[in-house]
Amino acid sequence: MTTNETHGKGDDAWLAECAAPGRHSFGLASALQTLETLFTIARWGTLAWTAQAVMDRAAAHERWALVAFAVTSALAVGAGWTAGTLATRGARAVATGLRQRLTAALLPTAGRIGETGPAEAAWAMVDLADDVADFHARTAPLSRSAPLSMIAVLAVTATVHWPAAIVLALTTALLPLNMRLAGLFAQHGADRQLAATRHLNAVVLDSFRGLRTLRELGAVGRRGRTLTTAAERLNKATMSVLRRAFLSGMIMDLVITFSIAVNATYIGLSLLGYVQVPHAPHLDLFTGLLVLLVCPMYFAPMRARASAFHQRERAVMAAGAIRAVVEDTPAAAIRTAGPQLTEPVGVSLTAVRFRYGGADRDTLHADAELAPGTWTAVTGASGSGKSTLLSLIAGLRRPSAGQVRWQTPSARHAPALGGCAWVGQQTVLLDATVRDNIRLGRPAATEREIRRAVDAAGLSAVIERLPEGLNTRLGEGGWGVSTGEARRIAIARAFLRGARLWLLDEPTAHLDADSEREVVEALRTATDGCTVVIATHSFPLAAAADSVLTIDDGVLHDATPVTAR
Template sequence: MTTNEMYEKSDSAWLAACAAPGRHWFHLSGALRTLETLFTITRWGALAWTAQAAMDRARAHETWGLVAFAVTSVLAVGADWTAGTLAERGARAVATGLRQQLTGALLPTAGRISETGPAEAAWAMVDLADDVADFHARTAPLSRSAPLSMIAVLAVTAAVHWPAAIVLVLSTALLPLNMRLAGLFAQHGVDRQSAATRHLNAVVLDSFRGMRTLRELGAVGRRGRTLTTAAEQLNKATMSVLRRAFLSGMIMDVVITFSIAVNATYIGLSLLGYVQVPHAPRLDLFTGLLVLLVCPMYFAPMRARASAFHQRERALIAVGVIRDIVNDTPAEVIGAVRPRLTEPVGVSLTAVRFRYGGADEDTVTADADFAPGTWTAITGASGSGKSTLLSLIAGLRRPSAGSVRWQTSFVRRAPALGGCAWVGQQTVLLDATVRDNIRLGRPDAAEQRIRQAVEAAGLSAVIEGLPEGLNTRLGEGGWGVSTGEARRIAIARAFLRGARLWLLDEPTAHLDADSEREVVEALRRATDGCTVIVATHSLPLAAAADTVLAIDDGLLHDVRPVKGR
């Protein structure tokens, strides 16, 4: 078995397992699809009976036939609607299950070692989960109902006129080969479409994120042409898939139309008396009309399965991406249990090495101890590994080798996700009030505690200057704050969490001297009695530290004490 065949088998198994959350609904939907077939057969029987009664001028039979036709029509429509509703419910359950897995894998709480790009993450979360769910909603009920429905149609056809059933059986032998060819024919086109979609997602996301830089460089027009090219590539790939699907569907229609035409010709010639199969029952209007009406029903499940071949290829592409993201998540996830809040937390790095997947060299190599209640500054050039080292200490990533431990006088354990406070160089403000933005990490915080966080972060004067104080709305369509004020809101958030270990990633980046001084003063107040590890280029911030460590090409070294705070 080749590597591609092994991956395809794995993807197929994964695709089948994804149906589990909606399997109950799909089973019910399949049962109702079968019931719909039985109601439809009865409906066409009632119509044929009515036509025969009209020819025989049997008024009573004609009336009862019309009543039966109306009743079974209502039942068939009701069964079809209910089956569709149940299939949609199952699809929602499948999509929700996949998105829950993706959420666990993409968020930091999963402790992933490698990174998933935001464009691919959004594509998987928004589009690919729906591709898998839609596939199961279409095929899972069909796989249950199709055999029973085809057997029911074939049994009725054989019961009323067996030569017509033989024609259906002979035609059936041609269809599986065509369905397989249709799937193989469409696979290459779907691969191209998925690659084009991924590329367009990345281009759009990068364009929005870097719009300010593009504008400053005068490169907006060039980027627009890149975006147009990516969109045209996706359009060509999509049209190619549609052409392939149309061609494979046309081949299927030719086979089905030929079978129905043979039966229709035979029935017409038999009714006219030109053809008579030995030992075959006599054909009348009722028999011939019923056979003609139910023959297309025999091929309907096959037609649906053939069109699902194309959808299956899309679902397999989706599953391949989702599986790679989810399977990259470590099996053992560290719980978000906070250390004791009454003590500052020390950190110990023992022979720690970290290497990104596919990298030739380690990104970080470190041996160090951070004493409880002290400030440590980590300096180094951009890209030297400072942020990666902080993420290892926080438990957002796991080391490739060695160990990271948090310790107090009572416990020594691996990093606990959510157990430390993190302040970075970018502060995200939600479209919400100042109060809601501050208590983001602790929604149940009391008002007194929020006021303490505001005071510790040096936000009191800022809050007083806002139109509605803490109730002032920030974000899109709301009030604006400066970068330094936003950074102090982040400090208030961290203070509100009550963590005794603070990790600061360039907290004074892009600030002027006055704003930097205010942020440093806010950090000193908010972190009193806490352990602080800060990655920084700022000399004033490094001067506030008890110890300074340098990191050069990922290697942590040159531990040197500085004057205490």
């Protein structure tokens, strides 16, 4: 199902479609739940038979009844366990499918306009996907097995003693109304809980991310109070949902208890000879005990469905939040990178226009031809569209109009995700060794290739002074190396990819003059023979380019030669 096809559909319909990956497992689980009901009816029948045999002092019947009870008990337990296993497998398939769709939407994807915050993205990926999956694991098998199970119990009850079946049928009419009211009653509370959870996630993430700044400003205490308030709001919303669930569950339990009590009273008085319904079949110990044992089974599926009403509201909210993320990704995404291009790569921008969703004017107009093997600097004021231009060239976004093409001597290619090297002003370094951070560019790289990347990025001297060389473990965020050294690790990582097109987004931002000069020298060495496009405010970096493009009022101007080298 493409995202375009989901537009216009309600969250309920979208929630139902999410069950598709686990449908086969849920179908098998439903069949086994029905078998579990049948085996359980047989088990209670054999137990009633055993009681009747004991009453009649029929030893032979007692032995056979006990054997039958053991066999049917094993079959019922086995069917129930297998049904649960299949439902869990289906839930995993649903959660995996949702996470794959979220991954495709959250990672840089062609044409994606909106940006999802880290807190909401993590929440959707970790929690909301499981909320939807757990809901389907619980309700999808029940949707098929519940009616069949109830019919089976009602049929057995009617066969052995039809007055008891009439009591069950009359009570059933009261339950759907209670279930519907329970669902409506819980919806408002689920909305509040969802909003409170989203707010708390954002507050926690922002607090940890800005902890250093908060500490420097002396605002840790105020932020702590904000966090406490958000947690209390979520606690109140959760307790409200629980109170509503408890109240609706209590009403259902009253109805069920009343029905079972009526049947138990009737059977007890009938066995004592105080009540006799005209034309009703004879009631003995076997019949009465069997009816009393299977009556609770009749209401078990409805109790489970009622409980699922509350879970359903949470799942609908979760599906809506996930849907808001994945529907922002167009159906026709740019192709992923094929074989690494080994020929010189040029870039062609033909009548390119880009406009963010909801904007009333284009962000960028671009027409340019970037020759293979050249350095091109893109300058302009902050927010002018330099990073947007790079993202269009990389294939991270699709233009609203026009074409972006990578040109080689043999062919023209649409931008391919992962087909170019990207170095930005924020270098992502993992809590791992220097070697592992460099090898992110190509995990299968040999030691010799890693050493070449180190030399090309001008990292040799840095590696030598580290306590364990390439095996030195960097702290989270790159603790242990300077900002300039971190940039050169990113350059080594990009070099290792072997891409012929490099896109650099403010690669020397926040560096002093000496560090900037070292990074520029490392880039010159690492990108020899490659096409390089640089978004920058730095004159020394622009001066190192072969040509300069300027973005003014959203328009990319023709290249002008750079005289200062």
